[in-house]
Amino acid sequence: MAETRSTCPYCGVGCGVIIESEGEQITGVRGDPAHPANFGKLCSKGSTLHLTATPLVLQTRRLLQPMLREGRGAQPQAIAWERANEIAAERLLAIRAQHGPDAIGFYISGQLLTEDYHAFNKLARAVIGTNNIDSNSRLCMSSAVVGYKQTLGADAPPACYEDLDHADCVFITGANPAWAHPILFRRLEAAKAARPAMKIIVVDPRRTESAEFADLHLQILPGTDVALCQGLLHAMIWDGWVDAAYIAAHTQGFEALKALVRGMTPREAARICGIEEKDLLQAAEWFARSPASLSLYCQGLNQSSSGTAKNTALINLHLATGQIGRPGAGPLSLTGQPNAMGGRESGGMATLLPGHRDPGSAEHRDEIARLWGCDALPTAPGKTAVELFEAAARGEIKALWIVCTNPAQSLPEQALVRRALEACEFVVLQEAFADTATAAYADLLLPAASWGEKEGTVTNSERRISRVRAAVPPPGSARADWRIVRDIAQRLEARLRPGRPGLFDIDSAEQLWLEHRAATVGRDLDIGGLSYALLDMKGPQQWPYPAGGAPRARLYENGLFATPNGRARFIAKPYQAPLDKLDARHPLSLTTGRLRDQWHGMSRSGTVARLFGHEGAPALSLHPADLPRRGLVEGDLARIRSAHGELVLTVRADAGVAPAQAYLPMHWGSEFIGGFGINALTQRGFCPDSKQPELKFAAIDVQRL
Numbered sequence: 001m002a003e004t005r006s007t008c009p010y011c012g013v014g015c016g017v018i019i020e021s022e023g024e025q026i027t028g029v030r031g032d033p034a035h036p037a038n039f040g041k042l043c044s045k046g047s048t049l050h051l052t053a054t055p056l057v058l059q060t061r062r063l064l065q066p067m068l069r070e071g072r073g074a075q076p077q078a079i080a081w082e083r084a085n086e087i088a089a090e091r092l093l094a095i096r097a098q099h100g101p102d103a104i105g106f107y108i109s110g111q112l113l114t115e116d117y118h119a120f121n122k123l124a125r126a127v128i129g130t131n132n133i134d135s136n137s138r139l140c141m142s143s144a145v146v147g148y149k150q151t152l153g154a155d156a157p158p159a160c161y162e163d164l165d166h167a168d169c170v171f172i173t174g175a176n177p178a179w180a181h182p183i184l185f186r187r188l189e190a191a192k193a194a195r196p197a198m199k200i201i202v203v204d205p206r207r208t209e210s211a212e213f214a215d216l217h218l219q220i221l222p223g224t225d226v227a228l229c230q231g232l233l234h235a236m237i238w239d240g241w242v243d244a245a246y247i248a249a250h251t252q253g254f255e256a257l258k259a260l261v262r263g264m265t266p267r268e269a270a271r272i273c274g275i276e277e278k279d280l281l282q283a284a285e286w287f288a289r290s291p292a293s294l295s296l297y298c299q300g301l302n303q304s305s306s307g308t309a310k311n312t313a314l315i316n317l318h319l320a321t322g323q324i325g326r327p328g329a330g331p332l333s334l335t336g337q338p339n340a341m342g343g344r345e346s347g348g349m350a351t352l353l354p355g356h357r358d359p360g361s362a363e364h365r366d367e368i369a370r371l372w373g374c375d376a377l378p379t380a381p382g383k384t385a386v387e388l389f390e391a392a393a394r395g396e397i398k399a400l401w402i403v404c405t406n407p408a409q410s411l412p413e414q415a416l417v418r419r420a421l422e423a424c425e426f427v428v429l430q431e432a433f434a435d436t437a438t439a440a441y442a443d444l445l446l447p448a449a450s451w452g453e454k455e456g457t458v459t460n461s462e463r464r465i466s467r468v469r470a471a472v473p474p475p476g477s478a479r480a481d482w483r484i485v486r487d488i489a490q491r492l493e494a495r496l497r498p499g500r501p502g503l504f505d506i507d508s509a510e511q512l513w514l515e516h517r518a519a520t521v522g523r524d525l526d527i528g529g530l531s532y533a534l535l536d537m538k539g540p541q542q543w544p545y546p547a548g549g550a551p552r553a554r555l556y557e558n559g560l561f562a563t564p565n566g567r568a569r570f571i572a573k574p575y576q577a578p579l580d581k582l583d584a585r586h587p588l589s590l591t592t593g594r595l596r597d598q599w600h601g602m603s604r605s606g607t608v609a610r611l612f613g614h615e616g617a618p619a620l621s622l623h624p625a626d627l628p629r630r631g632l633v634e635g636d637l638a639r640i641r642s643a644h645g646e647l648v649l650t651v652r653a654d655a656g657v658a659p660a661q662a663y664l665p666m667h668w669g670s671e672f673i674g675g676f677g678i679n680a681l682t683q684r685g686f687c688p689d690s691k692q693p694e695l696k697f698a699a700i701d702v703q704r705l
């Protein structure tokens, strides 16, 4: 039996795993005791990873060879790689020649490794000549990115996991880590057991398992997070709990924020949020007066039309109280995907360039063009996730290259997404799994290697870069994502850059990583001192890790922020309610979220029978009193309608769901529900700053069938 150290491909905790294999078959997995994210522990998903790579799964669920669909609706036929690459290059070149480079769009994934991200970014921007490259991380962390940049000056989570061992107050908001980030939650449980005086506050419209564990649960109305944070800040200011010396020495913009929150008294905030004023005051006191307060937050803040306002409102609290840059103190966004962070670092999104650069800056574009060896990068702003599909539906985007993600399930307003995919002239899907909802729309399917089969790196929520390693070769003729990119890019370069030095003369993932590393040098995320060899020798490392320098567990300990004048910025954004309005036709607030044992659209976790033991099928959860009001009993089928679509589903009573609210897990798609899945109900409206859509809220009605 062989053993290979690698990283779990599910959530952003980024646990280390040891893969056991016999020959070309993965046979087992266990936690890596040496990995500082998990110290050997794994949750239900991580500990069953080997069951996603059984011979049966490989034969029945994986995409094993390139497939071509001669016409829409036709059965895809197997073709050789050579022909697949030729077809991809010819079709893309033809569309580019006729409609220009911006008629091509790339929709990639936070599941990709940093090296893959880098390859796609270079292909889109340096070879095709478009900024139309965005990632499903747009649905995940883009509000956190903009929140950090607006307040602290850089997209850099300042705290780390070890801060759980030092925090006296942990403020968890818009997150259910007991289910969505289980190994980190185990660390919180251990910290609480060791120091019972630690206060845990959970803000969530539902009484989740995380809320059950808390000392204080603020069960706010969905979408009222900004009002809550402003009410907390009001209490902190007028009760004298802010850190005036820290504000004076290290921040700017406090007076404007103070003026904004003057009217958001604790009583008013409690009224808007639907909570007791005394609970709000208690939370304000614990947060502000504890020696060290740490925030953990995730999609409840991000997936919102006010996502950036929610993120900045939370970071405002840390700045106002000086709860940042010390052991146990600071905001720590929990990334949803395994490598959403690596995607941000490598600039694999329409609004980013490598090394935390800005595509709107001529200086930044020139720096990257020099590093890559191309003349110039495109200047036209790229389209973000929802905008890409809106443009495709309008006929402006003619070709979409979709990688390791399933937009025909996961994007909001599914009716529009399906129209967009149908309207495209050419859809390429690069995937490990053969049967995702998006596969039905693909003209060309390219089989990709998956977990346990590929080499590279990922970065977890605490800025820690871990190696991902291959234990076995990919099945069938599947290939590493970067290699698929390279082979098509070389064909495109031969036509678009004849006689020029090749941008894709690349033979290994490490070569791509070294190019990525070069783009970080001198930037806030400088990893000039890191190498594959050092990661192999010393294990996972946090950035920044400059040449000759030392890694830093937490940022801003010296009170100097990444803004031009070194001062953090308070951001004053008013509270705004969610886009969908409750009315007589749609009287219930729907929130969405994760189950403990499933992952995203279940293409991987859905291959493991035992993971359905926790929840076997989707159901809409309602408060027990809301069932009889609608003539429903548990198990009834009900029609669920929003202004954006409808679906039919069984209902269940759940006392953890507040009256007049509803909850639906995010994982099931059309194949289970007989329609578009959960995102039939959600809308494409997004935060104006981060362009992250409001996947977490819809106004709905529920009627018995």
Ligand code: SF4
Pocket (backbone or CB within 6 Å): 008, 009, 010, 011, 012, 013, 014, 015, 038, 041, 042, 043, 044, 045, 046, 047, 181, 182, 183, 184
């Ligand atoms: Fe994998 Fe996340 Fe579970 Fe760790 S906590 S084993 S990274 S799913």
